[in-house]
Amino acid sequence: MTDSTSTSVSLTAKNLHLSFGHNHVLRGIDLHVEKGTTASVIGPSGSGKSTLLRVMNRLIEPDQGDILIDGRSILTDDPNTLRQRIGMVFQQFNLFPHKTAVENVSLALRKLKGLSRDEAQALALEHLDRVGLAHKADARPGNLSGGQQQRVAIARALAMSPDVMFFDEATSSLDPELVKGILSLMADLATSGMTMVVVTHEMGFARNVSDTVIFMDGGVVVESGPPAQLFDTPQSPRLRSFLSDVL
Amino acid sequence: MDAFQQLLDTFFDWEAMAKVLPSLLTVGLPNTLILATLSGVIGTLLGLVLAVMGISRNRLLRWLARIYTDVFRGVPAVVVILLIGIGLGPIVRELTGSVSPFPLGILALSLMAAAYIGEIFRSGIQSVDKGQLEATRALGFSYGASMRLVVVPQGIRRVLPALVNQFISLIKDSSLVYFLGLLASEREIFRIGNDAAANTGNLSPLIAAALLYLCLTIPLTHLVNYIDHRMRVGRPEKHAASGGTPPMPDAPHLNVTSDGVTP
Numbered sequence: 001m002t003d004s005t006s007t008s009v010s011l012t013a014k015n016l017h018l019s020f021g022h023n024h025v026l027r028g029i030d031l032h033v034e035k036g037t038t039a040s041v042i043g044p045s046g047s048g049k050s051t052l053l054r055v056m057n058r059l060i061e062p063d064q065g066d067i068l069i070d071g072r073s074i075l076t077d078d079p080n081t082l083r084q085r086i087g088m089v090f091q092q093f094n095l096f097p098h099k100t101a102v103e104n105v106s107l108a109l110r111k112l113k114g115l116s117r118d119e120a121q122a123l124a125l126e127h128l129d130r131v132g133l134a135h136k137a138d139a140r141p142g143n144l145s146g147g148q149q150q151r152v153a154i155a156r157a158l159a160m161s162p163d164v165m166f167f168d169e170a171t172s173s174l175d176p177e178l179v180k181g182i183l184s185l186m187a188d189l190a191t192s193g194m195t196m197v198v199v200t201h202e203m204g205f206a207r208n209v210s211d212t213v214i215f216m217d218g219g220v221v222v223e224s225g226p227p228a229q230l231f232d233t234p235q236s237p238r239l240r241s242f243l244s245d246v247l
Numbered sequence: 248m249d250a251f252q253q254l255l256d257t258f259f260d261w262e263a264m265a266k267v268l269p270s271l272l273t274v275g276l277p278n279t280l281i282l283a284t285l286s287g288v289i290g291t292l293l294g295l296v297l298a299v300m301g302i303s304r305n306r307l308l309r310w311l312a313r314i315y316t317d318v319f320r321g322v323p324a325v326v327v328i329l330l331i332g333i334g335l336g337p338i339v340r341e342l343t344g345s346v347s348p349f350p351l352g353i354l355a356l357s358l359m360a361a362a363y364i365g366e367i368f369r370s371g372i373q374s375v376d377k378g379q380l381e382a383t384r385a386l387g388f389s390y391g392a393s394m395r396l397v398v399v400p401q402g403i404r405r406v407l408p409a410l411v412n413q414f415i416s417l418i419k420d421s422s423l424v425y426f427l428g429l430l431a432s433e434r435e436i437f438r439i440g441n442d443a444a445a446n447t448g449n450l451s452p453l454i455a456a457a458l459l460y461l462c463l464t465i466p467l468t469h470l471v472n473y474i475d476h477r478m479r480v481g482r483p484e485k486h487a488a489s490g491g492t493p494p495m496p497d498a499p500h501l502n503v504t505s506d507g508v509t510p
Contacts, residue, residue, distance in 0.1 A: 059384060084387030094382035098401055108386040111396065153382075160386065 008036040008193050009070045009163045011056070016065035018048075018055055025051050026062070027219040033164075033197060033212065035070075038190040040206035040227075041199045043216035044242060049199040052216070053166045056197070057086040069163070084112060087157030091169040093149040095141040095156070101128060102137040105156045113160070127155040131185060147178030154185060165189065167198040183209075203246055207231050215239045260451040267443040267452040271459055275436035278349075279463075282421035282435060285353050287414050290360025297365030298372060312365065319362035325423050331355040332427040349433045352424030360417055367409045372402035404478070408471045415464050415471075436460060 016029040025048045033039040041049045054060045056067055058079045066073050074082050095104050105124035109115045115123065128134045131151035141149050150170060157165060167186060171179045183202060187209045190196055200206055206213050207227045214224040215238075223230060223239050234240045300312035319327065332351045340346055375398050383393035403410075422437035429438060440456025 054381075057385060059381060080384075080387050080389050082387075083385055086385075088382075088385040090378060090382060090385075092376075092378050094376075094378040096379065096382075096397055096401075098404060107396065108388070111392070112387050156386070 007163055008195050010035040011164055011195060011197065012068040012071070013052075013056060014066040014068070016052070016055055016067070017063045018051065018060065019063055025219055026055065029065070029216075029219075029221055031214055031221060031224065033195055036193040036195055037211035038194075038196040038198060038209060039212040039214055040210035041197065041214045041216060042201070042203070042206055042242075043222075047216045048219040049216050050168050053088070053168050053197065053199060057083050057088060057166060059083075084108075084160055085163045087160060087162035087165045089150070089153050089157055089165070089167045089170045091172045093141070093146070093153045093173075095149055095152055097141050100138050100140055101133060101144065101152045104141070104152055105159050108156070108160055124155070124159055127159040128152065130158070131155045145178065146174045147181055150174065150178075150182050151185065154182075154189075158189075164195045164197070167196065167200070169199055169201065171200070171202060201246070203231075203243075215242065217242070257450050258454050260449050263443070263447055263449050263451040264455040267440065267455055270439050270443075271436060271455060274432065274434055275439040275456070276459065278433055279418065279421050279435040279437075282349075282353055282356060282424060283414065283417040286356035286360055286421070287417050289353070289357035290364050290413075290417070291410070293357065293361035294364030294368055297361060298368035301365065301369045302372060316362045316365055319359050320366070324356075324359055324420050325426060327359055328352060328355040328423050329426055331358070332424070347430060347433065348427035349424070349429060352421075352427055352429075356417060356420060356424070359420075360413060363413055363416075364410065367406045367413065368402065371406035371409075372399055374405060375401045407478075408475045411467055411471045411474065415467050418463050418467075419460065 011033040013029050013031045016026050017024075018026040029048075029052055031039065041052065043049055051060065055062045058067075058075075062075075067075060069085070095101075096107070099107065102121060102124045105127055106115075106117075106120035109120035109123055110117060113120075125134055125137055128137055131154055133148060133151050133155070136144060136148060136152075141152070144152065154170075170186065171182050174182060179202070183205050186196070186198065186205070190209050198205070198210065210227055212224060213227045213230045215222050215230060215236075217238050222236050223234065230239065231243065234243055297312045297315060300308040301316075303309055303312075332348045332355055335351055335354075336346075336348060339351060372394075379401065380390075380393050380398055383397045384390065388396065421435055424435065425438040425441070429435075434442070436456045436459050440453040443452035444450050
């Protein structure tokens with residue numbers, strides 16, 4: 001995907017902490033995603049992976065720690081402007097059910113980027129075409145399959161020309177036969193040089209597509225490194241036991 | 248005269264009905280519609296404010312909305328109408344010189360409707376999946392813009408049938424303003440039917456009034472069913488503006504012109 005207004009950036013988290021009451025969800029997360037690379041975050045359910053994404057785009061503000069884009073802290077930025085730079089794709093798609101596919105994609109283009117109705121429509125159709133759904137532009141989410149809905153959600157995020165993309169278990173609620181299509185779309189995006197953080201249970205994707213794999217458990221990063229290193233020579237007992245459970 | 252004939256004369260005296268019909272249609276109908284529509288509109292606006300207060304993060308606002316709702320839903324309509332219509336009458340007279348209780352009737356109906364409509368809106372807004380707010384905020388919208396553009400519209404859409412039901416209640420409850428003693432030109436459907444019935448000692452004018460209420464409410468109940476049906480089945484797909492997109496084969500098409508429920 002080539003987009004002139006989108007620039008590849010690096011993303012860093014430093015000692016991120018977050019508690020909900022007595023529940024210490026993140027206990028000092030450090031991670032670094034190089035510009036234009038893909039990091040897969042794996043780990044058991046409840047390890048804080050999805051929360052980490054929401055803290056890094058400040059849907060939830062961290063209690064402590066810092067988040068940097070290209071080495072500059074973004075904690076004092078306006079959170080709404082910040083989130084325009086970070087595309088996010090959800091497990092449950094979260095498309096707007098009362099709007100058509102093309103309206104889902106064009107809403108933020110009109111209201112946030114200030115494009116005219118026609119400009120937004122044209123750009124939205126272009127992005128729907130990229131995910132192979134131009135012919136469904138006027139369908140409502142309720143009339144689309146799960147895979148098609150997730151494609152629209154990806155188009156909606158990409159239309160904003162984000163610098164970084166977050167995927168929160170983007171294939172976990174898809175029927176098995178639809179998973180592959182979404183994963184290959186994500187792989188294409190990774191190849192195109194987008195900086196991506198992918199929370200996933202798809203070990204094949206983590207191993208074959210990502211540049212870095214981050215294993216989280218209990219709110220901490222237990223182990224991280226190149227996929228071959230983590231999958232072939234896991235160091236910690238926790239990662240070894242996780243891998244023996246999922247592989 | 249047998250009992251059956253007597254019943255017919257009491258309830259279905261066509262002459263008496265025909266006699267009251269002109270004033271039912273020219274005076275009663277407009278006044279009922281004014282009462283129901285104005286209090287519906289004011290009640291909807293107030294109700295939206297109450298709903299937003301009710302889901303506010305500010306505890307004081309939530310409490311105020313709660314107390315208001317509990318009071319106005321918990322007191323019989325006629326009590327509210329009398330208290331406001333008669334209690335505020337002298338103040339209005341002093342301020343405006345008007346002796347008409349009609350506006351106070353609208354106010355009382357609005358205040359009661361707001362309590363119900365506020366609860367309808369609140370439940371509708373709160374039933375919207377929280378992923379909707381999250382996805383909108385993730386795109387870069389502020390909390391307020393997300394609520395306004397995505398969450399509240401979905402919540403309102405979902406409760407449209409309940410809102411129409413509320414409007415039906417208002418049409419019927421508007422008859423209660425008769426307790427305030429309206430001027431001749433302000434009488435609504437019930438009052439005109441009732442006056443005619445009292446003057447003639449025959450109930451047929453009230454039957455005529457009842458039939459007129461049914462002419463208003465029955466189409467509305469069918470509108471509720473239609474909206475409800477359309478929300479469950481989906482609306483007809485709009486074709487692409489470019490004309491290049493074929494109709495969706497997997498989209499359920501609703502033939503709204505032939506199923507007989509289109510208003």
